[in-house]
Amino acid sequence: MAQPAVPWKTVWITGASSGIGRQLALDLASMGITVAVSARSADQLSELVAENSNIHSYPLDVTDLAACREVAKSIEADIAPPDLVIMAAGVWIIRDIESFQAEDSIRAMRVNYEGAAGVVDAVLPSMRRRRAGHIAPVASVAGYRGIPRAVTYAPTKAALISMAEAMRTDAQRHGIKVQIINPGFVRTPMTDTNDFPMPFLMEPEDASKRIIAGLRSDRFEIVFPARLAIIMKLLRLLPYGLYFWLMARFVQRA
Numbered sequence: 001m002a003q004p005a006v007p008w009k010t011v012w013i014t015g016a017s018s019g020i021g022r023q024l025a026l027d028l029a030s031m032g033i034t035v036a037v038s039a040r041s042a043d044q045l046s047e048l049v050a051e052n053s054n055i056h057s058y059p060l061d062v063t064d065l066a067a068c069r070e071v072a073k074s075i076e077a078d079i080a081p082p083d084l085v086i087m088a089a090g091v092w093i094i095r096d097i098e099s100f101q102a103e104d105s106i107r108a109m110r111v112n113y114e115g116a117a118g119v120v121d122a123v124l125p126s127m128r129r130r131r132a133g134h135i136a137p138v139a140s141v142a143g144y145r146g147i148p149r150a151v152t153y154a155p156t157k158a159a160l161i162s163m164a165e166a167m168r169t170d171a172q173r174h175g176i177k178v179q180i181i182n183p184g185f186v187r188t189p190m191t192d193t194n195d196f197p198m199p200f201l202m203e204p205e206d207a208s209k210r211i212i213a214g215l216r217s218d219r220f221e222i223v224f225p226a227r228l229a230i231i232m233k234l235l236r237l238l239p240y241g242l243y244f245w246l247m248a249r250f251v252q253r254a
């Protein structure tokens, strides 16, 4: 059966210099979509641009709100207002009770959550005017519950999930689609240094395929792989007593 037409002409991806964002840029560009890519590393973005002429570089630090607004304006002027915005910019900092530092929590929240909020702010006025658009932050199944050693990271992803949930119904009334992307473990520079087992680890190519298929669907949450998603969703339902009992017994420590 023929695939329905691609629903986007212009896509903006933040966090596109490596990992999941980079793979998404390559895959969407190969579908004939014009892709604006952002991250701080201009060199890595230039290498990406060299791979496909549908890709255009817009270096950006998402923690700079004014710069987010400027980049959104530039994309609109140079190409078109993005039909779809994927916020994949993120940092993963392993921290626990022994290594906790407020500076890390603040940095992670600034990039992962406030950075996404800055990009939403930058594209929303145009989407509201056009009564069209599609917004998809990349959170994580780590945002479902407080997980040991994710004291810095998990709250940022919980905040993103909550933001997308809070926007979804209201945005629909304005003709704007909001989804949340919750990957399990994907092999990228972010996970390359992890010193613990990563169940059901996936390749970025596989993750990108699943994300694109999910973005073409109407479901709110794009979550994968299924086996990890089921485990994490069950953990979310457990009462605190049982949840902490399981964490104390089964979560490995380095």
Ligand SMILES: NC(=O)c1ccc[n+]([C@@H]2O[C@H](COP(=O)([O-])OP(=O)(O)OC[C@H]3O[C@@H](n4cnc5c(N)ncnc54)[C@H](OP(=O)(O)O)[C@@H]3O)[C@@H](O)[C@H]2O)c1
Pocket: 014, 015, 016, 017, 018, 019, 020, 021, 038, 039, 040, 041, 042, 044, 060, 061, 062, 063, 087, 088, 089, 090, 091, 092, 111, 115, 138, 139, 140, 141, 182, 183, 184, 185, 186, 187, 188, 189, 190, 191
């Ligand atoms: N890999 C996984 O297992 C996994 C699982 C669940 C969720 N995620 C989420 O998926 C997203 C992509 O992660 P990844 O695994 O692909 O990691 P990655 O390869 O490390 O990519 C992270 C991206 O974020 C960009 N970035 C970091 N700080 C930024 C800032 N201040 N402004 C703009 N861009 C910034 C990085 O580029 P620059 O350094 O050049 O700025 C890079 O392009 C993240 O939000 C991550 O939390 C990943």
